[in-house]
Amino acid sequence: MNRWPVPEPEIPDGTHPALAAVARAAVGAFRDACARFSAPELAEKVGMGADGTATTRLDMLVDTAVAAAVDVCGVNLLSEEIGVIDNGSAVTLVVDPVDGTANAVAGVPLSSFAGVVAVDGKPVESLTTWLDTGRSWHARAGEPGPWRTSGRRELDGAAVSLLRPHARNEAAWLRVSRRAARVRILSSSCLEAALVAQGSTDAFADAGSDTHRIMDIAAAAVLVPAAGGAVMDAFGREVEIDPDLTRRWSGVVAATPELAADLAATIRGSEVG
Amino acid sequence: MNRWPVPEPEIPDGTHPALAAVARAAVGAFRDACARFSAPELAEKVGMGADGTATTRLDMLVDTAVAAAVDVCGVNLLSEEIGVIDNGSAVTLVVDPVDGTANAVAGVPLSSFAGVVAVDGKPVESLTTWLDTGRSWHARAGEPGPWRTSGRRELDGAAVSLLRPHARNEAAWLRVSRRAARVRILSSSCLEAALVAQGSTDAFADAGSDTHRIMDIAAAAVLVPAAGGAVMDAFGREVEIDPDLTRRWSGVVAATPELAADLAATIRGSEVG
Numbered sequence: 001m002n003r004w005p006v007p008e009p010e011i012p013d014g015t016h017p018a019l020a021a022v023a024r025a026a027v028g029a030f031r032d033a034c035a036r037f038s039a040p041e042l043a044e045k046v047g048m049g050a051d052g053t054a055t056t057r058l059d060m061l062v063d064t065a066v067a068a069a070v071d072v073c074g075v076n077l078l079s080e081e082i083g084v085i086d087n088g089s090a091v092t093l094v095v096d097p098v099d100g101t102a103n104a105v106a107g108v109p110l111s112s113f114a115g116v117v118a119v120d121g122k123p124v125e126s127l128t129t130w131l132d133t134g135r136s137w138h139a140r141a142g143e144p145g146p147w148r149t150s151g152r153r154e155l156d157g158a159a160v161s162l163l164r165p166h167a168r169n170e171a172a173w174l175r176v177s178r179r180a181a182r183v184r185i186l187s188s189s190c191l192e193a194a195l196v197a198q199g200s201t202d203a204f205a206d207a208g209s210d211t212h213r214i215m216d217i218a219a220a221a222v223l224v225p226a227a228g229g230a231v232m233d234a235f236g237r238e239v240e241i242d243p244d245l246t247r248r249w250s251g252v253v254a255a256t257p258e259l260a261a262d263l264a265a266t267i268r269g270s271e272v273g
Numbered sequence: 274m275n276r277w278p279v280p281e282p283e284i285p286d287g288t289h290p291a292l293a294a295v296a297r298a299a300v301g302a303f304r305d306a307c308a309r310f311s312a313p314e315l316a317e318k319v320g321m322g323a324d325g326t327a328t329t330r331l332d333m334l335v336d337t338a339v340a341a342a343v344d345v346c347g348v349n350l351l352s353e354e355i356g357v358i359d360n361g362s363a364v365t366l367v368v369d370p371v372d373g374t375a376n377a378v379a380g381v382p383l384s385s386f387a388g389v390v391a392v393d394g395k396p397v398e399s400l401t402t403w404l405d406t407g408r409s410w411h412a413r414a415g416e417p418g419p420w421r422t423s424g425r426r427e428l429d430g431a432a433v434s435l436l437r438p439h440a441r442n443e444a445a446w447l448r449v450s451r452r453a454a455r456v457r458i459l460s461s462s463c464l465e466a467a468l469v470a471q472g473s474t475d476a477f478a479d480a481g482s483d484t485h486r487i488m489d490i491a492a493a494a495v496l497v498p499a500a501g502g503a504v505m506d507a508f509g510r511e512v513e514i515d516p517d518l519t520r521r522w523s524g525v526v527a528a529t530p531e532l533a534a535d536l537a538a539t540i541r542g543s544e545v546g
Binding site for chain 1 (some may be wrong): 280375381382405408438443450451456458472
């Protein structure tokens with residue numbers, strides 16, 4: 001027995017019906033996949049995703065269930081593995097069916113579903129569901145939600161979540177690490193953004209490795225501002241929904257716009273003082 | 274609403290009655306503390322622990338409940354904050370009431386209770402309970418348990434959890450990080466050891482910062498060998514129960530003795546090849 005059961009998601013009332021349906025489909029497929037397959041089977045590369053990275057069996061199973069739910073709802077989909085499904089709707093769901101795939105296949109209980117409702121390309125609503133507990137964070141763009149960030153404005157003394165360092169960004173990673181009071185690497189970007197929204201950590205960033213795809217930060221870009229925080233790219237590129245899945249960002253998710261700017265400048269090596 | 278409810282712990286049948294009672298007392302006190310106090314109140318330093326580090330209000334409340342349960346059971350206690358309670362028993366519980374205090378006070382849902390039953394100073398049984406979900410890992414020293422490690426023998430390509438880097442061990446931390454395929458920092462040593470036991474990650478280590486106290490690795494030293502893995506100190510010091518709470522270790526918890534040795538050598542900078 002090396003894996004825990006997957007609970008029902010706690011999807012808040014008022015969530016867009018298509019977003020709720022897709023989230024439930026993702027959780028159901030995740031549960032079935034974890035019950036049927038071993039960790040090596042879940043992790044097996046079974047194809048190539050629309051974003052140009054390998055697709056695991058787990059990704060494939062959950063994405064397939066998401067696509068089926070999208071077709072039933074008659075909305076469009078933009079997803080990491082499948083790419084674009086155009087059902088001729090004004091509504092597009094931008095979905096990361098399993099954020100933190102490496103955690104999920106191994107049984108590290110830190111992976112999430114994250115989805116955004118976009119109307120005519122503009123994000124209006126987000127839902128992040130922690131797959132291992134069912135806990136969910138829902139927000140509407142531009143409306144203060146139930147979550148509040150910590151309000152911290154400076155990196156010195158902050159608690160920061162990061163992606164792991166790579167050779168290409170080790171110096172930037174260390175600049176951030178040396179200034180932060182706490183450093184965590186949970187390996188689930190959407191969950192780490194939700195922890196910023198609820199004030200449990202001050203910030204989350206890709207410290208300049210350009211690993212983030214739009215699905216990794218789209219839900220944060222709705223949820224975190226609704227909690228008083230900010231989301232930006234470390235190099236100033238606009239965080240926007242784009243069907244070109246080869247685009248990458250170094251997402252910075254922070255309790256305040258001031259902390260986001262401080263963190264981004266530190267990542268770029270252009271901080272003042 | 275910036276905090277999730279604390280569930281009942283899932284304590285396995287056959288757990289030593291005193292260990293089970295203390296775990297339930299810790300979870301109950303954790304739940305009450307989280308319901309009554311804000312994050313800054315939980316984090317407030319209210320005294321100095323027996324281990325020479327500051328005690329938060331959360332630590333104090335949970336440790337007090339643990340001490341009361343220990344007295345009811347008539348066993349002895351060795352705990353971070355309280356130190357030694359000698360009730361004249363042959364049985365001593367070695368307890369970390371809240372492992373991952375910084376996570377716990379902030380609402381990062383990664384903190385755990387960890388306890389070991391020692392008879393005449395020798396560890397015989399361990400229980401680790403993830404406070405935020407109730408999931409528990411129980412083991413008896415020297416008996417194969419229900420959990421199996423990944424079986425990995427080499428650091429290259431391994432998934433490794435680490436404590437955050439400090440100035441004093443940054444070089445060692447980077448030596449490990451550069452060889453590992455995945456790096457995580459969950460900031461709860463006992464939980465990270467449990468993930469090694471269940472095969473979800475290959476290893477967990479303090480990369481030479483000598484941060485670990487005996488409570489941080491005592492449960493791992495029972496649980497992980499019972500799952501096929503190994504626990505050692507990076508510098509070869511014996512991992513032993515000692516009422517001298519000023520002692521520190523750099524714990525290495527790994528899927529196999531070979532991986533533990535590879536990781537320890539890499540931390541020391543004495544790896545071959």
